[in-house]
Amino acid sequence: MEVGRITGGVTVRPARKGDAEGMLKVYDSFTRQFVGSAARTVKSFQRMLSGKEKVNWVALDNRGRIIGYVSARLERQMNRGEFREIAVDLEHDFVQVAKPLVEKVQSVLMEKKVSALQTTSIRNPLFEKLFPEFGFFESNTLGIFMYAVLDPRKLLDEISPVFITRLKQLKNWNGLVQIKCEGHSILLHKTIEETRQETWTNQHIDVKVELNEALLTRLIFGIADPIQAVQSGELKIETRLNEETSTRVLRWLFPRKQFLIMDYW
Amino acid sequence: MDKAVEFKVRNFRKGDEVCLAKLFSECFGPTTPRQLSEWLGKSEVAPEDIFVGVVDGKLVSHVNVEFRRLDHGEGIHLKTAGIAGVCTDSDYRRKGIVTNLMKRALESPRQKGVSNASLFTGLDFPAIRIYRRLGFVDIVTWRTYIKYVDYPAVFARWLRVLNRSLKYSKIMARKLEGWEKSVVVRLKEVGALSFRFRRGRFHRLKEPPKHPDIDFYSDMETYARIVHGAVQWDEAVKEEKLTVNHGEPADVEMFKRILLWRWDE
Secondary structure: OOOOEEEOOEEEEEOOHHHHHHHHHHHHHHHOOEEOOEOOOHHHHHHHOOOOOEEEEEEEOOOOOEEEEEEEEEEOOOOEEEEEEEEEOOOOOHHHHHHHHHHHHHHHHHHOOOOEEEEEHHHOOOHHHHHHHHOOEEEEEEEEEEEEEOOHHHHHHHHHHHHHHHHHHOOOOOEEEEEEEOOEEEEEEEOOOOEEEEOOOOOOOOEEEEEOHHHHHHHHOOOOOHHHHHHOOOOEEEEOOOHHHHHHHHHHHOOOOEEOOOOOO | OOOOOOOEEEEOOOOOHHHHHHHHHHHHOOOOHHHHHHHHHHHOOOHHHEEEEEEOOEEEEEEEEEEEEEEOOOOOEEEEEEEEEEEEOHHHOOOOHHHHHHHHHHHHHHHOOOOEEEEEEEOOOOHHHHHHHOOOEEEEEEEEEEEEOOHHHHHHHHHHHHHHHHHHOHHHHHHHOOOOOEEEEEEOOOEEEEEEEEOOEEEEEOOOOOOOOEEEEEOHHHHHHHHOOOOOHHHHHHOOOEEEEEOOHHHHHHHHHHHHOOOOO
16 A cells, blocks of 8 residues: 655545545535536445556545545556546645645556556546646647537426525525526526525516527536627516616526536446 | 438347447447447446437447436536437448437437437537537537657557557548558657558558658647647648658648548548
């Protein structure tokens, strides 16, 4: 067993089977800031921790809690080391924790005589800053993730909890929001006591937004700006609120987000 | 679209592994029926979620659906129909087979109550036009980061992979028929690497030939970016990052196809 070491207040050591739960906590905390990540369980991490080709290391704080991990693997056909994921608990600085992990795993992979090391930014947008510092160069931008709505009514229903959670966190505003897409609507009602989805109401709608499937998709994944969409006429808005408040509600419902997906299929 | 052919779409059946392995070998690289059976066992993909296109009893096209759960914001994971393994035998492309397969593959999850579908592809793949026509929206592109530890070893392995792929790729074999040439790649950081294509195989040469058919000079980063499609060969020549010391235009064009693994017109 390799001996752990402390780098800038962070101890790193090879991951063990029993680390699955701690790694899952870090994954859940880290991916909260993004959209797109897959749902995982302890079993997912137990699978990650098994297999000869895997190189998994964890970072610990001074109380011995897992605050970050890196998962890499040896791809035998091309004799290449692949950094698959790095996650760091949101309470800690990503670069400070990730750097000693990458440094260590890189040297472990090099000891295994790999000819090349590789990673992709879809697994983590923060790689774009991290890996060039380790002498990696950007080699292509040709991969793309695409998304299609199959059933707009069902999708609206399914994502209503996302909007409810966001509206709940919006301070100093209560009211009724209608989101309409391809002829289907959801009604979201925020009061002092609670925020909920309504089946139907005869109350006045405070903010009604109407959009097509493509724009809904881009807003869900945080790659479109709702205000620009209003200005371009892509997003139609009817409201009794003043511009400042309606802008605030729109920005709260559709925040800018970064996309990440660590699990390919 | 080229002349239409009569084809059937059906679900995967036991016994399709051999034909499917041939198809995958041509489109994605060497695949054995055993690897396919193992993948079917591990991936939880049901036969009813695998769609194949059949022409005159021959399996010529494939699409499968893998169900995942993706974060759509605020930690709310929704089921998505992940489209994967989209491919068609090179003799049967541009006949509408895969478009039809995709429609069936999307209809099936819709009927099962799945609200959305997603996929990974390449910006330079012709199929991206089909996906966009079917309602898929571009969400995010990503970058690949590479660090070479031992490039001569990578080069040797690349030639081995080319030879293995050549066994299965009819279109590649057709294009390379009669092309018997030698190539010298001079890289600033590595020195000269060379190969000869003769009798349907790539042979690595220990020493560069005195009179190669193609001889060019570049730096490691530019060359790697060309190989991965991030930089166009002609663009690198124009910016004086790549110098062709010798090479007939038609031979250089063929070498560019080999580098990028692009055989379709």
